[in-house]
Amino acid sequence: MATEDASLADFKQLLVTGSNHVAWSGDHLVRFLVDWYQRNEREHHSNQRPPSTGDRTPKLSAACPTECLLNSTAIIPKLISEGKADIIIDTLRAYGQLPYVDKEALVLCLAVASKQSDQKKLVTDAHSAVRELCTSTHLFFLFIQISKMISKKSGHSGWGRGLRRAVNEWYLSWEPQRLALEVTRHSGAHGWTHRDVIRLAHLKLKDMPLGTQVVLHYVFLGLEKTVKEYTGKDNTSELLALMQILDKDGHPKDGENTWDIDQVISKVSKLQEVFGNLTLDDVPSQSLKSAEVWSHMLDKLEGESAVASVNRMSKANLLNTGTENNALSVKLGERLKHEDISGGCVTPTQVLMALHAYEHPTRFVGESGVRRAGKSPRLAAKIQVRRSTKVNSQVTDALRLLIATSAKSIPKTSQKLAVCVDVRASMGTAHVHTGNPEGKGEVSCYEGAAVTLLSLSSGGTNPDVSALAFSGEGLVELQVPEGATISNMLEKFKETVIGVVNVEAALKMAVEKKMETVVILSIKFEPNTIATITETLTKVNETNNTHIRLVLCGLAGKHMDAQRTENFLLALGFDHRTPTIIRAFHERLF
Structure with a gap:
């Protein structure tokens, strides 16, 4: 740049x-x-x-x-x-x-x-x-x-x-049916509701198209008054029928807003018919404890919601091995293997996080305040409690396979990239520093390195990506066959003769092989080491008249300040965006 x-x-x-x-x-x-x-x-x-x-x-x-x-x-x-x-x-x-x-x-x-x-x-x-x-x-x-x-x-x-x-x-800008879906799917965010915004912006419904009027009238006055106001008007019957299905309050029963199973199933079918897909936000949360609802909607969920459904179903105890709902586990496993999920927008890191949240489930429980003599009660504290849940092998196998297949669907980069992995044993025992809200700390640095390598190499299908390991014999090549799984990569890491991380050797290799970017995956980097490395990077580029970019990824690293250096990125910790950020940097998007 x-x-x-x-x-x-x-x-x-x-x-x-x-x-x-x-x-x-x-x-x-x-x-x-x-x-x-x-x-x-x-x-x-x-x-x-x-x-x-x-x-x-x-x-x-x-x-x-x-x-x-x-x-x-x-x-x-x-x-x-x-x-x-x-x-x-x-x-x-x-x-x-x-x-x-x-x-x-x-x-x-x-x-x-x-x-x-x-x-x-x-x-x-x-x-x-x-x-x-x-x-x-x-x-x-x-x-x-x-x-x-x-x-x-x-x-x-x-x-x-x-x-x-x-x-x-x-x-x-929204087509009326889509606007109806949006205002019922997300009624508000960041302390605002659609009603607040429409009122403060002084929107005049009478100046809007009829379909938009219907939806915004519903936002202010609810379904009953909207149906009464617009029934019989031109071209509103289909939209009103859709809104009766989408209405977030369901049918009143005994003074409460409740959903029965048939109503939820009817809503799921209508959403599939009109919009072609479904998210978990479209279904009332109280109905997600029903195996019948899940069985009806699993094949209609879009990719990210299908992956998220693993832990939603687990929390409802619908995936336990040996129960009457075991057929649901089979259906979920088959859904996760479908090509519209593996070839969609789901990333390998998202699947890995979901897998660990399922295998190592945690939840937060609030304790009651304890009254102390002469003092006010303690505030309720949130403590982390591990749920004892047996995982279903059909589901975990499907998730592991999805990591590999979703990596293959990532578009290949056209510029040469070298990914160098620290394969020392401590990578297998250290946990990444992650923002994953569930299963936090369960992902090992080995797994973080493996899924990053699979993502950047498009599942072993990109010939412009070289996978290397810091070995006692120098930088050695790691074969990443097409369709490689995380388990395959972990075995390769363990089989490699270990050696220390040598960034200077990696940069020298990049010059010889005309690499555009070098990525170093290790546990963490010390501040004084980073300063030396950036000086080496600058010197290598000036000496060889190159513009090689360097990414240091400390998978277990936390917050750290570093000096801004051209062609350098320091990535600390690991979350679902780590491979994406590295790839964007490699492609000169920043």
Whole structure:
């Protein structure tokens, strides 16, 4: 990347990684700060003390989250000062189409761009891009929440004409049936509901198409009044029938909103007929304890929901071996082997996380407060309790196979890449530092390295990816046959004569074989070692007139600061985006 494009490179890094730090560690800064801001506001209105932010963030003032958000996107004003305002929205639109982008970081940048009041064209373009880039209720309400945070800091309400127009266009951009699905699937997010947003944006239903009117009328007044208002009007009968199926409250019974099994099954069938697929968000959570419901909808779930269903079914005790529901385990195993899942958007790392959450289940249980003499009760604490659940071999075998088949479906990169693995025994005993909410710490560094290698090599089908190991005999090749599984790779790691990690040797090999990127997978790297390595990288590139990129991936590493160096990425820990971030860096997307 040329020096004069450093600002644009930093901007792209923020879009891909969600962070402007040299070391990427999988943190969701945007989500954390927005959640903290909302909790702080609730506590402020209740005249209670500000919420604790945990060990990883210092005590914050009420304005601090907004400051952090603005500091993380200071690159946007910098681009404007360099005369590059015109490329900001174009870059957001281009990166919004990529599978590598952090959607929340993209929406953050869009919101910040929309608040550059001295750049009228940029603000107009940003508001026009909302309907294109905010592709779900979650992202749309995130945009509104960040806009509110920024406006509040400057003393404004945030509901100017441009934002009201953006909200209007967002609702109009949905086909009525899809809008009906969206407002019933996700009624709110980030403290906002559709009713709040429509009211504050002063949307005029009478000026909207009839189908959109029907859906937004339902948002405000519910199903019964909407059916009464629009029955008999032109072309509304089909939409009203669909909304009766989608209605999130179900049929009232004895004063409560409940769902019976037949109603849920009817909803599942209708969703499949109209939209072609189904997610777990489309089904009432209380019905997910029914084997009959699961049996009816398993073959209709899209890929990510099918993988997530493993742990949802496990928590409902529907996968235990030897029970009457064992047939359900067989059906789930067959579903996970279907080609529409392995060839879809499911990644090997997502499947690995689901597998470990299933094999090592945990849940959090709140304890009752304990009253102490003369003192107030202790706050209820959340403790981690392990559930004793036998895993079903049919399900685990299907998940392991899915890791291999989903890796093969990852598009091949056209640039040469070397993946060098530390195969010392400590990699097999150390656990990765991960953001996985369930089964945390169960993934070994060996497994993290194996799934990263399979992902980057497209399941052994990419001839431009070389797999190597640091051996006592130097760098030796690791054969990754097409369709290789994690078990295959773990055996290869264990069979290799161990040796120390030698980054200089890896860079020398990259020069000889004209590699574009070198990835080093190890347990962790010390700060002083990283400084030496980056100096070596710079020297190698200057000496050989090359632009080799280096990724140090410390699978068990935690937060660490490093000096920004051209062509260098430090990835700490391991989560479902680790191979994606490495691949994006390799393909020069930041």
